Structures are given as structure tokens and as C-alpha cells.
Amino acid sequence: MKILICISHVPDTTSRIKFTADGKQLDKQGLQFIIGPYDDYALARAVELKEAHGGTVTVLNVGTAETEPTIRKALAIGADNAIRIDAEPTDSWFVARQIAEVAKDQGYDLILMGRESIDFNGGVVHGMVAEMLGLQAFSPVMMLDVVDGKVKMAREIEGGKEYLEATMPLVAGCQEPIAEWKIPNMRGIMTARTKPLEVRAASDETKLTTHVHFELPPPKGAVVMIDPSNPEELIQKLVEEAKVL
Amino acid sequence: MSVLVFVEVADGQIKKSSLEAISYGAAIAEKANTQVIALVPGTISGYDLSGLGAYGADKVLHAEDEKLNTQGIRAFGTAIIQAMKSADAKFLIMAKSSLSDIIGARVSVEMQAAIATNVSGLPEINGTFSVPRSIYTGKAFGRVELSTECKILGIRKNAVSLRNDDKKAIVEKFAISFADNDFAASITNVEKADGDILLTEAEIVVSGGRGLKGPENWQMLEDLAKALGAGMGCSKPVSDLEWRPHHEHVGQTGVKVSPNLYIAVGISGAIQHLAGVSSSKVIVAINKDEDAPFFKAADYGICGDAFEIIPRLTKAVKALKN
Ligand SMILES: Cc1cc2nc3c(=O)[nH]c(=O)nc-3n(C[C@H](O)[C@H](O)[C@H](O)COP(=O)(O)OP(=O)(O)OC[C@H]3O[C@@H](n4cnc5c(N)ncnc54)[C@H](O)[C@@H]3O)c2cc1C
Numbered sequence: 001m002k003i004l005i006c007i008s009h010v011p012d013t014t015s016r017i018k019f020t021a022d023g024k025q026l027d028k029q030g031l032q033f034i035i036g037p038y039d040d041y042a043l044a045r046a047v048e049l050k051e052a053h054g055g056t057v058t059v060l061n062v063g064t065a066e067t068e069p070t071i072r073k074a075l076a077i078g079a080d081n082a083i084r085i086d087a088e089p090t091d092s093w094f095v096a097r098q099i100a101e102v103a104k105d106q107g108y109d110l111i112l113m114g115r116e117s118i119d120f121n122g123g124v125v126h127g128m129v130a131e132m133l134g135l136q137a138f139s140p141v142m143m144l145d146v147v148d149g150k151v152k153m154a155r156e157i158e159g160g161k162e163y164l165e166a167t168m169p170l171v172a173g174c175q176e177p178i179a180e181w182k183i184p185n186m187r188g189i190m191t192a193r194t195k196p197l198e199v200r201a202a203s204d205e206t207k208l209t210t211h212v213h214f215e216l217p218p219p220k221g222a223v224v225m226i227d228p229s230n231p232e233e234l235i236q237k238l239v240e241e242a243k244v245l
Numbered sequence: 246m247s248v249l250v251f252v253e254v255a256d257g258q259i260k261k262s263s264l265e266a267i268s269y270g271a272a273i274a275e276k277a278n279t280q281v282i283a284l285v286p287g288t289i290s291g292y293d294l295s296g297l298g299a300y301g302a303d304k305v306l307h308a309e310d311e312k313l314n315t316q317g318i319r320a321f322g323t324a325i326i327q328a329m330k331s332a333d334a335k336f337l338i339m340a341k342s343s344l345s346d347i348i349g350a351r352v353s354v355e356m357q358a359a360i361a362t363n364v365s366g367l368p369e370i371n372g373t374f375s376v377p378r379s380i381y382t383g384k385a386f387g388r389v390e391l392s393t394e395c396k397i398l399g400i401r402k403n404a405v406s407l408r409n410d411d412k413k414a415i416v417e418k419f420a421i422s423f424a425d426n427d428f429a430a431s432i433t434n435v436e437k438a439d440g441d442i443l444l445t446e447a448e449i450v451v452s453g454g455r456g457l458k459g460p461e462n463w464q465m466l467e468d469l470a471k472a473l474g475a476g477m478g479c480s481k482p483v484s485d486l487e488w489r490p491h492h493e494h495v496g497q498t499g500v501k502v503s504p505n506l507y508i509a510v511g512i513s514g515a516i517q518h519l520a521g522v523s524s525s526k527v528i529v530a531i532n533k534d535e536d537a538p539f540f541k542a543a544d545y546g547i548c549g550d551a552f553e554i555i556p557r558l559t560k561a562v563k564a565l566k567n
């Protein structure tokens with residue numbers, strides 16, 4: 001089985017986000033970057049599928065040279081080789097075009113991504129790639145198995161789950177509990193250093209969106225503490241003061 | 246030209262978030278001096294679709310095809326693309342949901358339309374067209390410009406208030422010609438609790454954390470939720486431990502909610518949890534540890550034992566409602 005897994009390179013989930021004073025860019029100082037948490041679930045599942053069925057896992061990132069440690073981590077977790085498209089990933093369409101270009105005519109059976117990136121939270125790159133390649137896309141996928149050449153999936157819907165069957169090739173946006181995150185072991189880290197990481201130039205420059213300004217939400221006012229011996233006062237305040245009941 | 250709004254239907258009922266999407270579409274249509282067309286897929290029970298006029302729709306296209314009663318991602322996309330072409334729509338407005346994201350992506354490619362999801366407010370139109378959106382999982386906002394003629398927006402809950410226009414929409418049937426591969430994936434089973442208030446749609450959410458000690462203690466929270474008419478949520482460890490189903494887990498890796506009132510019980514307030522709730526209008530934290538980080542993110546707090554406090558709150562709410 002030939003699997004392509006697309007990863008984003010995003011600030012760690014514990015990060016406090018800051019922007020430069022002009023509100024034009026993320027202030028990267030002091031930030032740790034990681035594989036997008038949903039992408040990390042997809043990667044873990046891809047490695048499990050390879051272990052079960054054989055084949056290869058190729059990891060793909062659209063990003064500048066600073067994403068290479070993140071890509072190496074994906075190789076350490078078990079991907080076989082990597083491709084980096086050397087460009088700033090600022091627009092979903094642009095990213096999707098690069099991925100579609102890499103995947104085109106390469107015979108990938110599965111193209112796995114996260115359900116969304118946790119920086120711009122678009123939730124659209126997988127759907128776009130599928131459409132560009134004439135494939136079907138599914139998201140958010142929380143279970144994915146390949147049985148007798150068929151893909152069995154569970155997709156989270158509001159208030160429950162939907163079980164699906166489809167044929168390969170397909171694109172899926174994954175989330176937990178599709179697999180457990182894998183932590184690279186020493187051997188993985190050593191071999192990752194020598195696994196191939198190919199860098200390619202962007203194939204198409206079109207962008208449809210531009211984030212022109214960033215800001216933080218207004219700070220919260222101080223919390224009003226209610227006497228625990230009189231919790232009924234909370235309900236009264238929610239009615240009279242906050243007017244939400 | 247026109248503004249097309251895709252209306253999501255759950256169990257034959259129109260979702261409230263889709264009514265907000267119609268009102269959002271109406272705000273754009275007013276500026277562009279054009280009309281709002283709502284596309285309603287599948288079977289509707291007990292609702293006169295002309296009533297969508299009150300939220301701002303001029304016309305309703307009802308694609309009353311049973312095949313659209315399930316979440317056929319590709320088929321919905323096909324329906325939207327045909328409606329957009331027939332109505333010469335330059336905008337597609339949808340309520341943000343996990344379904345609308347993936348449908349929007351397909352339509353974006355097919356219609357060469359820029360897409361913005363998680364839109365948190367009305368657009369600014371002066372030469373360029375831009376909208377505010379929630380980014381970094383609720384930790385920040387960004388303003389994004391869409392540079393194509395045709396545009397797609399996924400609107401977050403509570404981004405606009407519902408209109409109350411004195412008009413009725415014209416309702417027309419809309420027939421769709423599906424492609425062979427629109428139903429190529431077969432839905433083999435759906436597991437869904439009936440009658441529950443959907444977490445993402447709820448005006449009030451009651452959420453429990455590991456502080457509740459075990460699944461057997463959720464009855465207490467369910468009673469409070471029932472009294473309030475609230476949806477139920479939980480923290481990630483709670484769903485990891487399978488005390489509650491996965492779709493109830495709120496936060497960075499779970500559902501993002503923006504209700505009017507979020508009540509967190511026995512949840513510490515880790516940054517990954519807060520990421521999913523920070524755009525709630527009013528937040529209440531109930532925790533026995535006075536240093537729990539949730540108190541810093543809350544509007545109201547009670548420092549005490551949930552097992553004593555929650556039953557009393559339920560009683561007070563019931564007294565209020567009677
Ligand atoms: C990449 C990543 C993503 C994550 N995503 C999410 C996410 O999406 N959502 C999420 O929730 N978490 C997420 N987490 C986990 C998060 O970091 C916290 O571990 C988690 O939110 C803690 O859950 P909790 O508050 O229920 O449990 P705890 O941290 O164990 O807190 C329990 C709280 O209950 C209080 N308590 C105990 N007994 C009582 C009582 N009798 N009455 C009142 N209060 C009581 C305690 O004081 C404590 O504050 C993520 C973590 C990582 C690393």
C-alpha cells in the first residue's frame with residue numbers, strides 16, 4: 001500500500017500565541033513547533049497500516065526550511081521518505097495545489113491528512129486536494145481500516161458516528177482515536193537522519209486568500225467568585241446580571 | 246447574481262446555526278443589493294419553508310430528494326454547485342460544521358472560489374472583501390481577504406444575530422442530477438443518540454472533567470443540563486477514559502463551542518481545553534481548587550465541591566423555570 005501523509009508545522013498546543021506589534025505576523029520567538037496534532041494521528045495510522053499491509057509512507061510538507069526538524073520527526077516515527085515543497089503555506093488553495101501536484105499520477109492508495117491544521121484551522125486542504133485529483137474526501141475520520149481492498153471508516157458527525165465503506169484511492173482528514181500518537185524511539189531517530197528528504201520548488205503561485213491582520217481576543221475581566229455556601233446566587237446572577245438564563 | 250445559503254438539516258429539522266447563516270447572507274445581500282436563496286436538502290418534517298423569509302431568505306430551493314437525508318458529502322457538493330450555477334450565486338454561505346468544511350472545499354475547487362471557514366463576524370467591503378475569522382483554535386483572530394469573484398464563507402455560531410424580517414420566502418422545488426460517483430461511498434451504519442441537544446448547536450453547555458471521578462457521577466450533570474436545556478460536553482481525559490462519548494469532548498482536539506453560557510464542572514482549565522471554549526459569551530467554572538486555571542478564564546466561579554454544589558444549582562434552576 002502506498003500512503004501519502006501531509007503534515008503541517010504548527011505551534012505546540014500549550015503555546016501562548018503573540019503577534020508582531022504591527023499585527024501582520026505571528027511572533028515566533030519562544031514558540032516550539034510540532035507536527036499538527038491531527039496530522040500526527042494520521043501519521044500514526046499510516047505507519048500502522050504499513051506495518052499491517054506492507055508498502056511505503058511518504059510524508060509531505062509545504063513549508064520553508066525551518067520545518068525540516070518537524071519532517072525529520074515524522075520520519076523518525078516511521079515514514080520512509082519525505083518531500084518538502086519550499087514555500088510559505090499561507091493559503092489553503094495554494095497548499096492544496098502543491099499537494100495535488102506531488103500526488104498526481106503517483107498511484108497513492110491513501111492520502112491521509114489531519115482534519116484541520118491548528119494554526120489557521122481551515123479544515124479544507126484535504127477536500128480541495130481530493131477535488132483537484134478527482135477523488136473522494138472524508139473528514140473527520142476517527143477510524144480507518146483496509147479490509148479486502150476496501151476502506152472501512154467511521155466519521156464523526158454531530159452527536160454520533162457514521163460508518164462508511166469506500167474504495168481506494170481516497171483522501172481522509174483524520175482525528176483521534178484513529179490511532180495513538182507514536183513517540184519516536186532511538187532507532188527511529190537515528191535512521192531518520194539518513195532517510196531521503198527531497199526539496200522541490202512550488203509549482204503554482206496562485207493564492208486566493210490573504211490574512212492581512214492578526215489580533216488577540218480582548219482580555220477577560222476579573223472573575224466574580226460566588227460563595228460556595230450559597231450557590232443559588234450564581235443562578236440569580238446569570239439571570240439578572242449576565243442575562244443568559 | 247445572488248447569495249446562496251446552504252441549510253443543514255438534522256433529523257428533518259433545520260439547524261439553528263443555518264438560520265444564522267441565512268441572516269449572515271441577508272446582511273451581504275443588502276450591501277450587494279441582491280437576493281438571498283436558501284438551498285434546503287432532503288426531507289423536512291413539520292416546517293413551512295416559506296418561514297425562512299423571517300431570517301432573511303427571499304427564495305428557498307428545496308432539493309427534496311431522499312438521497313440527501315444522509316450526510317453524503319459529495320452529493321451535497323453537487324447539489325450546491327448546481328444551485329449556485331442556476332442562481333448565478335457569487336456567495337455561498339454555510340454554518341461552520343465538520344460537514345460544511347469539507348463540502349466547501351469541494352465547491353471551492355469546482356467554482357474557483359476562495360473559502361474562509363470559522364468566520365466570526367460580518368465582512369468589510371471597500372475595494373477588497375475581508376472577513377474576521379477565529380484562528381489558532383480560538384486563541385486569536387485574523388482578518389482574511391478573499392480575492393476571487395465567487396466566495397465561500399463558513400460562519401461560526403453567534404457571529405451574527407438572527408433577523409426577524411416581516412417576509413415570506415418563495416419556495417421552489419429544485420431537482421438535482423447526480424453524478425455516478427456522488428454516492429460511491431456507502432454509509433453502512435449511523436450511531437446517534439436521538440433527542441439529545443447537539444453540543445455545537447446548544448445555547449448552554451454543561452461540561453464535566455476528571456474531577457467528577459467516574460461515569461456514574463454524570464447523572465448529576467445530566468440533571469442540571471436537562472433543567473437548563475443544555476448540551477453536554479466533557480474534557481479530553483473523560484472521553485479518553487470512555488466515561489463519555491468522543492463527540493462530547495471539547496477543546497483543541499475536540500469540538501469547539503461558542504454558546505451563550507458554558508458551565509465547566511471539575512475541569513482544571515488546561516490551555517488545550519480553553520481553546521475550545523474561549524469564545525463562549527459567559528463562562529462559569531466550578532472547581533474545588535482555588536488555583537485552578539479555569540478561574541482565570543471564567544466570568545463567574547464557585548470554589549467548592551461539585552457534588553454539593555451541582556444538585557443545589559439544579560434545584561435553583563428548576564425553581565426559576567416553574
Ligand atoms: C496535544 C494535546 C491536546 C489536548 N487537547 C485537549 C482537548 O481538546 N480538550 C481537553 O479537555 N484537554 C485536552 N488536552 C489535555 C489537557 O492538557 C488536560 O490534561 C485536560 O484538559 C485535563 O482534563 P480535566 O481538567 O478534566 O482533568 P484534571 O486536570 O485532572 O482536572 C480535574 C479538576 O477537577 C477538580 N476537582 C476534583 N474534584 C473536584 C470536586 N469534587 N469538585 C470540583 N472540582 C473538583 C480538580 O481541582 C481539577 O482542577 C490536550 C493535551 C495535549 C497534550
Ligand SMILES: Nc1ncnc2c1ncn2[C@@H]1O[C@H](COP(=O)(O)O)[C@@H](O)[C@H]1O
Nearest residue numbers: 006062089113114116117122123124125
Ligand atoms: N503546509 C502544509 N503542508 C502539508 N500539509 C498541510 C499543510 N497545511 C495543511 N496541511 C494538511 O491539511 C490538513 C487540513 O489543513 P487546513 O485545511 O489548513 O486546516 C492538515 O491537517 C494537514 O494534514
